[in-house]
Amino acid sequence: MFAKPKILLSWLALLLSFASLILSSWIILPAPNMFLLTLAVGAPEISPWLFLLNLLFLLLSLFYIRRRPIQRIVCIFSLIGLLICGWVLINIPPTQIQMAKAMKQGLGANYLEQIPPPVRAKMQTHPFDLINFFRGIPLGKTRYQKDILFASPGGVPLKMEVYQPSKIGKYPAVVVIYGGAWQYGNTHANSEFNQYIANHGYTVFAIDYRHAPQYQFPSQLDDVRTALNFIRKHAAEYEADSESMVLLGRSAGAHLAMLAAYQTDAPPIRAVVNYYGPVDLTEGYKTPPNPDPINSRAVLKAFLGGSVEELPNQYEIASPINYLTHPLPPTLLIYGSRDHLVEARFGRQMYERLHNSGNTAVFLEIPWAEHAFDAVFNGVSNQLALYYTERFLAWALFKH
Template identity: 90%
Template sequence: MFVKPKIFLSWLALLLSFASLFLSAWIILPAPNMFLLTLAVGAPEVSPWLFLLNFSFFLLSLFYIRRRNLQGLVYIFSLIGLLICGWVLVNIPLTQMQMDRAMKQGLGANYLEQIPIQVSAKMQSHPFNLVNFFRGIALGKTRHQKDILFASPGGVPLKMEVYQPPEIGKYPAVVVIYGGAWQYGNTHANSEFNQYIANHGYTVFAIAYRHAPQYQFPSQLDDVRTALNFIRKHAAEYEADSERMVLLGRSAGAHLAMLAAYQPDAPPIRAVVNYYGPVNLTQGYKTPPNPDPINSRAVLKAFLGGSLEELPNRYEIASPINYLTHPLPPTLLIYGSRDHLVEAKYGRQMYERLHNSGNTAVFLEIPWAEHAFDAVFNGVSNQLALYHTERFLAWVLFKQ
């Protein structure tokens, strides 16, 4: 039976408008499993694209579709999708104001004036740039070395990647530690960020560590500390300034970055940048998120070798929040309000403890963001995070 083109296109518009709404819905819906978590992470970060998609179907429902039953459904689906995506977009200016206020509260009202002009001139000029969203953030040229062996504990080769500015010189060091529930991941993760930061005047070391459950805590911390010693010893070879070093980690990597920097015998660390990292493993085990797409208790058991009831002391030792007994490096904490792996309340708790103990700290929270929001490098959340991260790095490493 022959189907008229307009009827076919109307049904196709209905199907696609529903698909667009389905994708948009994960901006506000909590993901119950890992598959849907991918959608929940990505949807808010590509919300401008989803907004345009929903808007297209909204126009179709008004001016093209004539069958009333189909027209009404496409209209409703697209309108709901528009409202969801619009929530992210209209909140960008307010979120930026809150983040700017938090930076000034933590670093001082005039902290930007302490950054040399030649450094600030290279940074992103706007916290969110729609052109960069669609076109991509320019990464620039860098020198890149792979597979640099820095240790072989128990015969396990541990390697790092190094990203350097294009010109020969001596640069502050940014040590990047990947996430992955302490069980997976590699040094090439978030390579766009590493390349961008290196192009802006830093030597970036992306380091590896042994993974759970085969290797349990404190193996991962030992590996990070070994990497730091290697970097300090070989700093001149990679044009890095060992006295100006920052640790930056994501998720499990942020946990390791804090632990390594907060040790009483840690090497000189200028600052720590924590992207959505666990800080209180004891409380994280007691009150896992709901929903809990990665089974947080199982992850912690694999990492630490047992449950909280079996190993309470190990959970305490492995929690960065328990190391606030001495002066610590300035810490930048960035979390998403909708994070269902590491809830933002723990980042806020860490900030309050740091602040109350007299340490410099900044807590930034992104209302729509899920865990690993910066996986989309030119996405909405990462643009905001990158804008403030590079200012934090410049302040701690170049301030006059």
């Protein structure tokens, strides 16, 4: 009487265990196109969920499924999925140890002691918190303003969003620049991060810029510099300290953050935070990643107006790695080892150049992470990145 439902359940378990394995496999598989890149970005970040899912199907196969062929297949699928997800989970402790070591090497063994205790007390207490993974990272209460017009170059309205601590005061400024291959994106990207950082005692400005290919370099850099001048001019209005400012960007936004901060006539910038940003556009064009889901050369052509052979000077001027001829603000670089848009080797090279030229720099690498890993705010990689980012910000802006 109950045989038919059990057979159906067995086949359903087989189908779902296969789907779970496919999802888990994107933790290690490189994505050949932008559609599959979403899976490759997200899979490592939700690996604890995938681990539990694979474990569930393994237990089903061992204790409930009685049809031998199906049982074996479900068991095999689940075991492979568990091994893949487990690779991420068992690498969390050694990765955080390596990141802690890199922070001390870059900022000094006692860098945490330079941060005032009240500031330290508000930070995350663990690099990875499983409870925060499942429930979400608490964001706290903040004040929020949007659609603040700061410029209209060529009639294009450029706006910003501002996130402020709940209490009125004067706070260090964190200027956030979104990514999107210089072609798309908006100021509301990564809003959870902005709210979290504001709740920890910063005024956060999320700024806009014109997009390629309609507007090519240096339009984007000009817009960032205009935004910085606007923020400095109106700092008191937004309870920001114009002399305590950090630029933070992701991908193309990180590239613009470095360029803006590294100019010889840049306003006072205390530090730069670079999440997986391009640093050497010439080399990026000559040696694109493989696979190359975003078509890097097409993106660079759209941004700069041509190939590296046609516009070698533009590629050189647009590469932050070529600005190491004078003292630069301390720089935090965070990359994923499995990034197939901006490979981690570029971040490592930037760190070495900064370090060798006498500048303060920290390079953090996450073994399992793809590009835009922090899109999952409570994910495995972003928890690690956030833990050390808030310590870097506090060191740069609050240190004694």
